[in-house]
Amino acid sequence: MINPHYGNIPPSYLFSEVAARVSAYQDAHPDERVLRLGIGDVTRPLAPAVVDALHDAVAEQASGESFRGYGPEQGYAFLRDAIVAGEYAPIGTAIAADEIFVGDGSKTDTAGVQELFAADATIAVSDPVYPVYVDSNALAGRLGEFVDGRWEQLTYLECTAENGYVPALPEAPVDLVYLCSPNNPTGTSLSRADLERWVAWARENNAIILFDVAYRAFVTDPTVPRSIYEIEGADEVAIEFGSFSKTAGFTGLRCSWTVVPKALTRDGASLHAMWSRRHATKFNGTPYIVQRGAEAVYSEAGREQVQADIDYYLRNAGLIRDALRGAGIDTVGGVDSPYVWFRCPAGLDSWAFFDVLLNEAQVVGTPGVGFGPAGEDHFRLSAFGTYEDTLEAVARISSLVPTLHSTTLIRSES
């Protein structure tokens, strides 16, 4: 009677394992100051415009005249309109407000979208990848068995230094491809030419692209697309996932959106109608007060405040990138992205480097192997700490890395 696929999945979720190791270290060394550049959680407080909107909305909920109970499961019109005006109209895409579905987080949305597809739908992901895409399909039984760190029925599109961290098109047809740009974990972005290639491929192969733009606010390069709908014809082949988590520090407040264009149909079914049905059946909407907070991100004050936080994190990203490069490590990301990605120094594998970094420098990062087999021997550092902590962390890393090189040298000579 039990879903057998829960038994196939490795027992510990990446970030839970990171948290457990950090907690064990901190318990054993209560006086050490551990700096966290691991889990991609923000540290800047909510923007004042968002805080004001939240207080106002709470006050509305305190009075019988202005109280709001159940809202529309797909989101309030005021927020769907604000997302279109703030995110899609400025980049010239024709997404309509009723193609936006407000959710409680991109984790929920990207984990849930697979329910719209058949049990035998075939899946490809870029590798390394945000684990939720993979795990949600594994729990639904689409990926077969997990053997030697790989799912038997999953197509891995390797992103390595050799291909500039740009996933190649699948060699055999698949139904669904998850892409994320700017990418978590590599911090790299897909160019317009890359996306045109993907959209053309999806159109030819009747595939659907599940496109995650959680980090779109970090794009500063005007040539880098912020939405897949900047590519003509994408509305017939793509679902897009956006989030307020990293843009506006909503990791604890929880708000996201999904775009399902009405033009997207398969097997005679409207994906828009299906996703709407799923929302109505399985979800009762994002809290009203949170939707008011999200709306305030698009006010004039909100935009400026949120942009200042993005700039703050991008400055951190620059510090991390420069320090690693200064220590002789090749990096990608950290431009148009809060993440910096690199091969672990001194031939260490990613959990070994995690432990060295934690034990020797008291810095927490994220082991690349947690993001997939191509992440083995790689590592992710996040720019979401405070400026002061990031400065201190890069100083410690800059001191540590040369000792790792020399240790390796001594080892290999002995």
Place this chain on the structure above:
Amino acid sequence: MINPHYGNIPPSYLFSEVAARVSAYQDAHPDERVLRLGIGDVTRPLAPAVVDALHDAVAEQASGESFRGYGPEQGYAFLRDAIVAGEYAPIGTAIAADEIFVGDGSKTDTAGVQELFAADATIAVSDPVYPVYVDSNALAGRLGEFVDGRWEQLTYLECTAENGYVPALPEAPVDLVYLCSPNNPTGTSLSRADLERWVAWARENNAIILFDVAYRAFVTDPTVPRSIYEIEGADEVAIEFGSFSKTAGFTGLRCSWTVVPKALTRDGASLHAMWSRRHATKFNGTPYIVQRGAEAVYSEAGREQVQADIDYYLRNAGLIRDALRGAGIDTVGGVDSPYVWFRCPAGLDSWAFFDVLLNEAQVVGTPGVGFGPAGEDHFRLSAFGTYEDTLEAVARISSLVPTLHSTTLIRSES
């Protein structure tokens, strides 16, 4: 590539259809004052203690020192502890804080729980029933085809006047049974003897009971169980769903809990570990500020304020019950429950009565057939309106019902 089961399910969700008909009526009759005793949404504003806690938590999120980002996916310890102390310890059950999982609503939780079970798990529901239990399994493909208003592979446990609205034990074994007490939509409760019978049956048959106590705060009769865990041995056979929506007016704020006891195992798997895994993989937690609001429900002031709202709604329930009985209609519910349930007068079916009530009395109720085949010819009225609206609505109903009787009489004589 598409999930074929979306195509099997009737196109419109009950409450969406109600909303559409009301909206069409209101558009055509903009001057009529429509009174809503339909969708079970609350109207009392949030309790002052909850409002204060929300403001305080928003203020915390406005400062870098007290800001909280991602929380534990299973919920903050402060709220899990408060739920145990406020809900489970007082009734003598041994539920531990780490058996409580905080969610964003019982709709999400009850719709999601089926994912823990195999694709061929067999299901029984009481009939009439909250549609989410059925629809979530239909979308997952467990119920076969929908033919003549019934799912081919679903066991319906009829609750009618004949059996006192108490579901009979299934005649053939099933894996999962959804029960709700106090019941939505009938307003009836299962007694201790009823629940003992169910727990014994589940233990004998290796079945799991999915027990919804969203309305437990309305129980005034001290002999009626408020939790299935009041029955010995239930922790090995039951998952329980609780909600702040109706207890504390959280329909727009969104907070709930699920109890998965560690003693509950099947096929060698721990349901507790599976649900914890699902939360970690597919959910990023209920907003911090909302969890602080929920915690405040259990403060001394919060308890008193929330109880006053429950009493307010129970007074409405009494008005509705008395008016219907005064008009010669047999009712159940309305005691220990905000819902009153009855057979439609004058031989009308439930959508016909819905339309008559809307068009002739401008009162919105919920057609019983929307809750399942045994709801045909039945109707639900909700006590969640304001006292003034409820008074006015029952006056209109008291005037309308006798005219329906005489119309029927004239028709049958002609």
